[in-house]
Amino acid sequence: MENKHIGGQTVCLSNPPTAAAWASVVGKLEGEGPLGKCFDTISPDSYFGQSTWEKGESEMLKQCFRLACDKARISAADLDYLLCGDLLNQCTGSAFAMKDSDVPYFGLYGACSTMAESLCLGAMLIDGGFAQTVCAATSSHFCSSERQFRFPLEYGGQRTPTAQWTVTGSGTVIIAAQGQGPYLTYVTTGKIKDKGITDVANMGAAMAPAAYDTLSAHFKDTGRTPMDYDAIFTGDLGAVGHRALMEQFAKDGYDLSDRYFDCGLLMYDRDRQDVHAGGSGCGCAASVLCGHILPNLKSGLWKRVLFSATGALLSATSPQQGLTIPGICHAIAIEAALPKKGGK
Amino acid sequence: MENKHIGGQTVCLSNPPTAAAWASVVGKLEGEGPLGKCFDTISPDSYFGQSTWEKGESEMLKQCFRLACDKARISAADLDYLLCGDLLNQCTGSAFAMKDSDVPYFGLYGACSTMAESLCLGAMLIDGGFAQTVCAATSSHFCSSERQFRFPLEYGGQRTPTAQWTVTGSGTVIIAAQGQGPYLTYVTTGKIKDKGITDVANMGAAMAPAAYDTLSAHFKDTGRTPMDYDAIFTGDLGAVGHRALMEQFAKDGYDLSDRYFDCGLLMYDRDRQDVHAGGSGCGCAASVLCGHILPNLKSGLWKRVLFSATGALLSATSPQQGLTIPGICHAIAIEAALPKKGGK
Numbered sequence: 001m002e003n004k005h006i007g008g009q010t011v012c013l014s015n016p017p018t019a020a021a022w023a024s025v026v027g028k029l030e031g032e033g034p035l036g037k038c039f040d041t042i043s044p045d046s047y048f049g050q051s052t053w054e055k056g057e058s059e060m061l062k063q064c065f066r067l068a069c070d071k072a073r074i075s076a077a078d079l080d081y082l083l084c085g086d087l088l089n090q091c092t093g094s095a096f097a098m099k100d101s102d103v104p105y106f107g108l109y110g111a112c113s114t115m116a117e118s119l120c121l122g123a124m125l126i127d128g129g130f131a132q133t134v135c136a137a138t139s140s141h142f143c144s145s146e147r148q149f150r151f152p153l154e155y156g157g158q159r160t161p162t163a164q165w166t167v168t169g170s171g172t173v174i175i176a177a178q179g180q181g182p183y184l185t186y187v188t189t190g191k192i193k194d195k196g197i198t199d200v201a202n203m204g205a206a207m208a209p210a211a212y213d214t215l216s217a218h219f220k221d222t223g224r225t226p227m228d229y230d231a232i233f234t235g236d237l238g239a240v241g242h243r244a245l246m247e248q249f250a251k252d253g254y255d256l257s258d259r260y261f262d263c264g265l266l267m268y269d270r271d272r273q274d275v276h277a278g279g280s281g282c283g284c285a286a287s288v289l290c291g292h293i294l295p296n297l298k299s300g301l302w303k304r305v306l307f308s309a310t311g312a313l314l315s316a317t318s319p320q321q322g323l324t325i326p327g328i329c330h331a332i333a334i335e336a337a338l339p340k341k342g343g344k
Numbered sequence: 345m346e347n348k349h350i351g352g353q354t355v356c357l358s359n360p361p362t363a364a365a366w367a368s369v370v371g372k373l374e375g376e377g378p379l380g381k382c383f384d385t386i387s388p389d390s391y392f393g394q395s396t397w398e399k400g401e402s403e404m405l406k407q408c409f410r411l412a413c414d415k416a417r418i419s420a421a422d423l424d425y426l427l428c429g430d431l432l433n434q435c436t437g438s439a440f441a442m443k444d445s446d447v448p449y450f451g452l453y454g455a456c457s458t459m460a461e462s463l464c465l466g467a468m469l470i471d472g473g474f475a476q477t478v479c480a481a482t483s484s485h486f487c488s489s490e491r492q493f494r495f496p497l498e499y500g501g502q503r504t505p506t507a508q509w510t511v512t513g514s515g516t517v518i519i520a521a522q523g524q525g526p527y528l529t530y531v532t533t534g535k536i537k538d539k540g541i542t543d544v545a546n547m548g549a550a551m552a553p554a555a556y557d558t559l560s561a562h563f564k565d566t567g568r569t570p571m572d573y574d575a576i577f578t579g580d581l582g583a584v585g586h587r588a589l590m591e592q593f594a595k596d597g598y599d600l601s602d603r604y605f606d607c608g609l610l611m612y613d614r615d616r617q618d619v620h621a622g623g624s625g626c627g628c629a630a631s632v633l634c635g636h637i638l639p640n641l642k643s644g645l646w647k648r649v650l651f652s653a654t655g656a657l658l659s660a661t662s663p664q665q666g667l668t669i670p671g672i673c674h675a676i677a678i679e680a681a682l683p684k685k686g687g688k
Contacts, residue, residue, distance in 0.1 A: 004474050005474055005476070009448045054661060054662070080349060085453060087434070090431070090658065090659040092657065092667075096670070100538070102535055106465065107657070110450075120450075124468075128473065129347055129348045129358075130348050190448060190449065191446055192445075192449050313443070314436065315436045316433065317432075317436070318398070321396050321398060
């Protein structure tokens with residue numbers, strides 16, 4: 001059997017699956033940001049017509065899932081697998097969004113790295129011959145996250161400058177065995193990295209080491225350099241993590257200032273929108289992927305990007321028990337055209 | 345490319361990976377149960393030497409992981425992937441157990457179905473050529489679960505007869521591309537099923553429909569019947585769900601009384617141990633798999649079993665918001681010898 005594991009943490013997909021369709025549904029604040037025009041649906045109602053924010057988050061993801069299926073001209077019955085997760089305790093955001101879909105379901109927990117984790121596993125399930133069509137999806141919601149991880153919203157707690165704002169947003173990608181691209185070509189699975197950060201209001205610092213580790217592994221494993229990508233995206237390192245990662249790569253001799261972007265920084269206008277260090281949440285990387293990255297690959301603006309969503313693997317309980325904040329980052333290369341055989 | 349998806353929800357692994365080694369670490373009550381002698385380690389200390397039950401759960405899983413690696417005569421560095429999850433909010437039990445392992449990590453959330461979910465994905469990653477050796481692991485802890493999902497332990501709340509007892513236990517399986525078996529042969533991925541159960545003290549009723557759905561799909565997809573298996577295990581339906589599933593299959597014309605077992609019922613002696621409807625928790629199916637099922641396949645007692653762990657996809661919040669309890673069940677066929685080509 002062909003060994004697709006090219007060493008280290010990376011696999012090369014021998015028949016790269018295609019992102020056949022995608023959709024994004026976001027909240028009002030996200031719609032008012034610089035990417036506002038890119039999203040499929042902007043909801044003025046933070047409840048998405050439901051009675052609680054948690055049910056609202058599921059409804060948002062459900063709408064996003066239906067929209068992606070519509071764009072792909074498939075029904076849920078055409079899907080072999082759903083790969084989903086979110087930030088809510090026991091991932092109920094995804095479970096209740098998808099419970100009536102009647103599709104085999106793999107629940108994931110990768111915190112804000114979930115969009116990349118689901119793409120990585122979904123792409124491998126197709127490339128391994130286990131599926132023809134799968135769906136990778138995730139969501140986050142400012143209000144459900146804020147009250148679960150931090151404070152009741154009514155409390156109006158003051159936020160520190162390093163704090164990030166959980167994106168109300170969702171993204172869904174339909175991945176197919178055949179199609180016209182963009183193609184998913186290399187999967188680099190992240191290791192958990194823990195540099196001892198304990199400040200729960202500084203997720204960027206906690207996740208940046210994982211991003212650096214996974215991206216470095218990707219370049220080492222593939223023989224590519226950052227310069228082989230038109231654009232490199234991290235999930236939601238925000239201002240603090242973005243700067244840290246730029247500095248790390250500068251030490252390695254790479255100036256990434258023209259090609260490295262963070263989804264958490266792309267999402268909001270920090271001068272105009274009061275989000276401190278930028279956006280975060282599973283839905284941040286997911287909606288930027290589906291609203292901004294995949295469309296620009298399809299349009300030809302970029303030929304090759306590296307999408308690397310980052311997650312902080314803490315709970316509301318773990319910091320209270322004195323534990324540090326481990327981070328993780330999964331990366332997947334996405335290319336407008338199929339790479340030439342034997343090329344890097 | 346070979347299509348391994350044989351229809352419905354099932355894939356046939358073309359080069360069945362092997363369960364190369366396994367380990368189980370459980371708590372005192374589990375050690376006093378009927379399977380007590382089967383487990384590798386029984387801890388008299390519910391804290392596993394740590395300062396909190398949550399940290400104790402991670403320590404238990406870490407010990408279990410190390411033991412399985414030792415038995416397989418590998419180090420963590422030999423693993424291509426870890427596939428882990430647990431019941432704690434944001435799956436911190438697994439994340440903190442594995443954070444220093446330095447192995448690419450896929451976090452999963454399948455509630456009590458996690459052992460089967462991790463085996464299914466791990467087996468496919470190997471069979472697809474993406475890995476040579478992976479680890480599937482999960483845990484649960486009575487004390488950390490009880491206070492997260494139900495009541496403070498000091499409260500001493502009375503339990504209803506249908507309630508189940510969260511197993512303090514963990515299981516780890518090292519899956520390898522080559523080896524002497526037992527072999528992982530068929531993967532049937534479950535759909536979320538929701539029959540409208542709202543009683544959080546009756547998980548068996550909530551999960552039984554998912555178990556019936558996945559097992560029925562497995563038999564339909566493979567052309568096998570329950571009689572083709574020496575033993576069929578559900579994860580933790582307990583007394584209520586076990587009876588419901590038996591009745592469903594009786595309606596289909598199958599008397600499963602001699603071959604259908606539930607891990608939640610195997611774990612405890614309900615006459616002697618005050619666990620009401622039986623065991624539950626990710627660690628229930630995991631420790632019974634590693635302490636009882638895999639050893640008995642290896643010893644030759646059984647030639648072919650179907651392991652189908654079940655999960656209830658609720659949180660502590662979702663029932664309070666009036667939501668029902670969706671269930672899921674993933675199944676994997678495990679066989680002492682490689683099936684003959686072309687046989688069923």
